[in-house]
Amino acid sequence: xxxxxxxxxxxxGPAAGVFRGFTIPSAYTxxxxxxxxxxxxxxxxxxxxxxxxxxxxxxxxxxTVPDTxxxxxxxxxxxxxxxxxxxxxxxxxxxxxxKPAEYLARQLRYxxxxxxxxxPMEYTVRPLTDTYMxxxxxxxxxxxxxxxxxxxxxxxxxxxxxxxxxxxxGDPGRKIxxxxxxxxxxxxxxxxxxxxxxxxxxxxxxxxxxxxRTGTRAAAAPDCMSIIANxxxxxxxxxxxxxxxxxxxxxxxxxxxxxxxTPPLQCGVLGNVxxxxxxxxxxxx
Amino acid sequence: xxxxxxxxxxxLVLTVGGVGWWLFGPHPDDVATREAGRLAASENLADPAxxxxxxxxxxxxxxxxxxxARDGVPFAGGHEVPTPFGNIxxxxxxPDDETGLGRWTFADFWRALHEGKGRHGxxxxxxxxxxxxxxxxxxxALAIFAYLKxxxxxxxxxxxxxxxxxxxxxxxxxxxxxxxxxxGVYQPDPARSAEWNRGAYLVQGLGHCNxxxxxxxxxxxxxxxxxxxxxxxxxxxxxxxxxxxxxxGGLEGWSGxxxxxxxxxxxxxxxxxFGPMAEVVSRSTQHMTDADLAAIASYxxxxxxxxxxxxxxxxxxxxxxRHRGEEIYGQRCAACHGRDGNGVAGVYPPxxxxxxxxxPTGINAIRVVLLGGFPPVTAGNPRPYSMPxxxxxxxxxxxxxxxxYIRHAWSNRASPVLERDVxxxxxxxxx
Numbered sequence: 212x213x214x215x216x217x218x219x220x221x222x223x224g225p226a227a228g229v230f231r232g233f234t235i236p237s238a239y240t241x242x243x244x245x246x247x248x249x250x251x252x253x254x255x256x257x258x259x260x261x262x263x264x265x266x267x268x269x270x271x272x273x274x275t276v277p278d279t280x281x282x283x284x285x286x287x288x289x290x291x292x293x294x295x296x297x298x299x300x301x302x303x304x305x306x307x308x309x310k311p312a313e314y315l316a317r318q319l320r321y322x323x324x325x326x327x328x329x330x331p332m333e334y335t336v337r338p339l340t341d342t343y344m345x346x347x348x349x350x351x352x353x354x355x356x357x358x359x360x361x362x363x364x365x366x367x368x369x370x371x372x373x374x375x376x377x378x379x380x381g382d383p384g385r386k387i388x389x390x391x392x393x394x395x396x397x398x399x400x401x402x403x404x405x406x407x408x409x410x411x412x413x414x415x416x417x418x419x420x421x422x423x424r425t426g427t428r429a430a431a432a433p434d435c436m437s438i439i440a441n442x443x444x445x446x447x448x449x450x451x452x453x454x455x456x457x458x459x460x461x462x463x464x465x466x467x468x469x470x471x472x473t474p475p476l477q478c479g480v481l482g483n484v485x486x487x488x489x490x491x492x493x494x495x496x
Numbered sequence: 497x498x499x500x501x502x503x504x505x506x507x508l509v510l511t512v513g514g515v516g517w518w519l520f521g522p523h524p525d526d527v528a529t530r531e532a533g534r535l536a537a538s539e540n541l542a543d544p545a546x547x548x549x550x551x552x553x554x555x556x557x558x559x560x561x562x563x564x565a566r567d568g569v570p571f572a573g574g575h576e577v578p579t580p581f582g583n584i585x586x587x588x589x590x591p592d593d594e595t596g597l598g599r600w601t602f603a604d605f606w607r608a609l610h611e612g613k614g615r616h617g618x619x620x621x622x623x624x625x626x627x628x629x630x631x632x633x634x635x636x637a638l639a640i641f642a643y644l645k646x647x648x649x650x651x652x653x654x655x656x657x658x659x660x661x662x663x664x665x666x667x668x669x670x671x672x673x674x675x676x677x678x679x680g681v682y683q684p685d686p687a688r689s690a691e692w693n694r695g696a697y698l699v700q701g702l703g704h705c706n707x708x709x710x711x712x713x714x715x716x717x718x719x720x721x722x723x724x725x726x727x728x729x730x731x732x733x734x735x736x737x738x739x740x741x742x743x744x745g746g747l748e749g750w751s752g753x754x755x756x757x758x759x760x761x762x763x764x765x766x767x768x769x770f771g772p773m774a775e776v777v778s779r780s781t782q783h784m785t786d787a788d789l790a791a792i793a794s795y796x797x798x799x800x801x802x803x804x805x806x807x808x809x810x811x812x813x814x815x816x817x818r819h820r821g822e823e824i825y826g827q828r829c830a831a832c833h834g835r836d837g838n839g840v841a842g843v844y845p846p847x848x849x850x851x852x853x854x855x856p857t858g859i860n861a862i863r864v865v866l867l868g869g870f871p872p873v874t875a876g877n878p879r880p881y882s883m884p885x886x887x888x889x890x891x892x893x894x895x896x897x898x899x900x901y902i903r904h905a906w907s908n909r910a911s912p913v914l915e916r917d918v919x920x921x922x923x924x925x926x927x
Binding site: 276280282283284285286287288289290304323324325326330331333334335337338339340342343346 | 566567774775778832840843844867868869870871872873878879880881882883884885886887888889925926
C-alpha cells in the first residue's frame, strides 16, 4: 500500500503533467486504480491528498521532487520499468514485479559480492546498504502489474515436449529434479526466496541457466541451481527455457506460501542445509 | 615516438635502479627502525583505548578499501589494485602468522608505512601509498598496528603481483623512489592554526587524497605540481577533480560546510560523490568526526587559486553536436538537473559549474551518463535519489552530444567529447 501510494505520488512530479496547479492523472494512476487493491474510497482519498499538494505548488521552487521510493530508484526503473514490469517486448531486462522480496534482496547482494556478474547491475548496487536493498526489493515485490506475453521462441514441438517433461518430471536418471519441486506446482515461485519461472522471456531464462554453467551467476553454497544447470545439456536448456516462456500463465501468479513445497535438494538459498554444511560464503542477504 | 620514450624511461629506471639499490637498498644497521622497535616494546598493544584509536585511524586511511576482497573478510586482503603496469594484489593484514601480520613487529610495520619497505627490507610497490603514509606520526602508526593486531587472524595467502617486465623487478623501484618518494613525518606549520594543521596532516597523510587527485606520469609517479590539482586515475577511467576552492579551482564556490557535507553524507548542494569517491565516503569519510571533517575543509579552503584554464581550440566544430545535445538534454536530463543546469540542492547535483562535468578529459560526465547510479548511501543520506543509466537507450553519438552540450552550457566552457571516447568508456570494466 505504501509503495503504491508512493508510486501514485509521482504524478505531481516533473515527469507527469503539472500545469498551473492541476494534476493530470497519468495512464499509470488510472491503471493503479483499476488494478490495485486500493478501494474506490482509498483512491478518492489519494486524489484528495494529491490535489492540495499540487495546489501548494502554485509558487513552486524550480522543482518539486516527489519524496517517493519510485522517484529515488530511477536507476533501477530505467531498465526494469517503473513498476518492475521489465522489458517484455525485447526480453532483455527481467521483470521484478511480484517476485519474492527475499529473493530480490539476495540477488542485489549477490551482485555486490560478484556472485552474479553483470557490469551495469554490479555498478548500480555497489553503494547500497542492506536496509536500502531490502526496501527496494520490497517495493518491486509488492508491485501488481499484469503479465504481458514474451516473444515466442521458434522451436519444434518435440523440443517443447522435452521441456515440459523436464519441468514437470525432471530426469531421475541424470539426477535432474523437476522445476516444480522447488519453484511451486504452478511455477509461480515460493515465498520467501524462490522465484517464479513463468512470465519470464526465453532469452532471460536460457541466459541464466547458461550463467550458472559458466560461473557468472552463483548463489550461497551449496549452489543447487549451479549443480542442476551443469547436469543439463545445451539442448535441455533450450527446451526448458522455451517451454517456460510459452507456458500458459495461471490466473493467480502470486508465489506460493512458505513451506508449501519440500525441496528434493539441500540448498544454500533455501536455508534447509544442516549447520555443518552451511553456506561458505556469500550468504549476506 | 611514444615507444622510444618508454624504452628510454625503462632503460633509465634500470640504470638508476641498480645504482639506487646499491646506495639506498636495505641496510642491516637501520638505526631508526631498530629504535622504533625498541619504543614499541614498551607499549601495550592490547590497550583498548589505543586499539579504538587505531580503528578510527584505519577508517580514516580507508585501509579496508584495498586490503579486502569483494566477498572477503575485512583486512584479509585479496583485492587487486589495478595499475597500468599490472594488477597488484593487496595483502592480508590480519594477524595471521603465515599469511598476515602475525609475525610482524611494530618496527616492521613502521618501516612499511614510513619507508615503503617490506618485512625483509624489500621495496614495496607504491600501489601501497607510502608516498602519503610516510607523513603519519609514529603514535598514529602504533595505534593502527595495535588495531590490526587485535583483529581475528584470517589465513589467506597473498596472490603474486601480475606485473609485466621490467616492472616485475622490485629493485627497479629504487629509481622510482629516488624520483618520487621523500620519507618524512608531517611537520606542522607553526604559522597556521591547529585545525589547519590537522586537516593538512589527514589529507596529505592517512587520507592519501593526493594519490588520486593529482596527475601521474608515464612511470606512475606524481611529478611536481600543486597538491590536489586533479588527475586521471590510472587504469580506472575516472578523473579525480581539482580540490582547490579558490579562483579556477575545481571546488570554486564551495564553502567549508559544502565540503564537510559531501564527506559526511556523500552529497552537498554543490555536487555528489560517485565512482571511486562514493566508496571513499561510504567506507571512510562519513565515519570521521565533525572536527576532522572541518579540519579537512579548512585545509582545502587554503589551497591557492589555480591558473585560468587554457582555452583549447577544439579540433572539431561542435556546434551541431551541441545543438543535438541540447535537445537530448531537454528530453532526458532537464527534469532533474533543470533547464538552468542548477539541479535541486541536496537531491540532484548541479551540472553548471560542476568540476566533474568541466574536468579536462570528459571521462566523468561520459561515464555518469552511461552508468547513472546512486550517490553514496550514508547514515546522513540513507535513501538517496539516483540517476538512470543511459547506456541502454542512447547511442555513442547521442552521449557525446549531450555531454558536449553540458560541458559548454551555462557557465561551463569545457571542450567537446567525441563519439569514439564514449565507445571506449562504454567498455571500461566495472570493478
